Amino acid sequence: MLISAFFKKQILTIKINLMFTIDTHTHIIPQNLPDFSRKFGYGEFITLDHHEKGKAWMMQGSKRFREILENCWSPEVRIQEMAQHKADMQVICTIPVMFSYWAKPEHGLEVSQFLNDDIAATFTKYPDKFVGLATVPLQDTKLAIQELERCMKMGYKGVQIGSNVNNKNLNEPEIVEFFAACESLNAAILVHPWQMMGQEHMTKYWLPWLVG
Numbered sequence: 001m002l003i004s005a006f007f008k009k010q011i012l013t014i015k016i017n018l019m020f021t022i023d024t025h026t027h028i029i030p031q032n033l034p035d036f037s038r039k040f041g042y043g044e045f046i047t048l049d050h051h052e053k054g055k056a057w058m059m060q061g062s063k064r065f066r067e068i069l070e071n072c073w074s075p076e077v078r079i080q081e082m083a084q085h086k087a088d089m090q091v092i093c094t095i096p097v098m099f100s101y102w103a104k105p106e107h108g109l110e111v112s113q114f115l116n117d118d119i120a121a122t123f124t125k126y127p128d129k130f131v132g133l134a135t136v137p138l139q140d141t142k143l144a145i146q147e148l149e150r151c152m153k154m155g156y157k158g159v160q161i162g163s164n165v166n167n168k169n170l171n172e173p174e175i176v177e178f179f180a181a182c183e184s185l186n187a188a189i190l191v192h193p194w195q196m197m198g199q200e201h202m203t204k205y206w207l208p209w210l211v212g
Contacts, residue, residue, distance in 0.1 A: 021088050022131075025190070028092045029058075030118040031073040037061070040107050046097055058097070065097060075122045079129055092119055093133035093160040096194050101139045101165050108137030112147050120154045133160040133190055141174040145181040158188030164195040 029048075036045035044061035051057055054070040071077045072095075082090060094115045100108050112135050123130040134151035136144035138161055148159055159182065165175065170191070182189055 021086055023082070023087045023090045026090045026092050027072070027095045028075075028078075028119060028122065029068070029072050029095055029098065030115065034114065036107070036111060040104070043100075043103060045100065045103070045111065058095075060097070075126055075130065079126065082129070089129055089131065091131045091133060091157075091190075092122065093190065093192075094119070094135045096160075096162060096192050099135060099138075099162050099194065101137070101162065103137075103139070105137055105140035105143050108139055109143045109147060112137050113150075116147070116151050116154075116156075120151070120156070123155065132156045133158050133188070135160055136178075138162070138165045138175070138178065141177050144178050148178075148181060148185060148187060152185050152187055156187070158182070158190065160190040160192055162194030163191050167195070 031048075033046060033048050035047055037043050037047075044063075046065065047059045049057040049059050055067060056072075057067055058065040071081055078090070082088070098111065098115055100111045103111065116132075116134050119132045119134070123132045132151075132155070134148060134156045136147045136151075136159055138144050151159070161170075161178075163170065165172075168175065170179075179189070181187075
């Protein structure tokens with residue numbers, strides 16, 4: 001009886017140790033962002049105001065969009081927190097407000113490239129900890145496919161897109177064309193809630209994000 005119980009405990013321990021936990025939905029942002037609004041001459045592209053050590057305001061023009069902590073831009077801090085929460089690996093992608101689908105296509109491409117280069121640097125430095133999902137300028141299908149192809153060559157596993165592109169749903173022909181490109185490139189797709197219908201009636205409790 002004692003021997004049997006001992007071996008059962010050992011087998012259970014082995015099974016637990018073999019579990020590999022992947023957090024499939026996390027966001028990351030570069031520590032410093034160019035002032036794209038000044039560069040392009042229009043719009044309210046997100047900038048960062050590092051107002052305190054380890055803290056920054058995401059600024060949308062002169063308005064505060066959201067306060068973020070160091071784990072949003074420091075992979076080293078993030079890895080420490082992953083260990084605390086028993087997460088072995090994270091899938092990382094940009095914060096959806098950075099999609100910039102409203103921008104001119106060529107400017108949306110430049111923003112996407114900047115974000116994607118930063119994420120690629122992170123998963124290249126820590127390949128056993130991070131997997132990357134790209135962002136693309138979906139306001140222009142040709143440019144979106146072009147950027148996805150570039151990212152897949154860099155080692156990305158797929159792409160994150162919004163659930164709405166400038167009031168167009170994802171069944172529009174140009175979006176379906178992008179989906180076909182994803183299939184041919186073997187790129188996974190994460191559809192993130194964005195500009196959801198009826199969200200003006202869900203202004204409290206982060207409801208658009210919590211219930212999609």
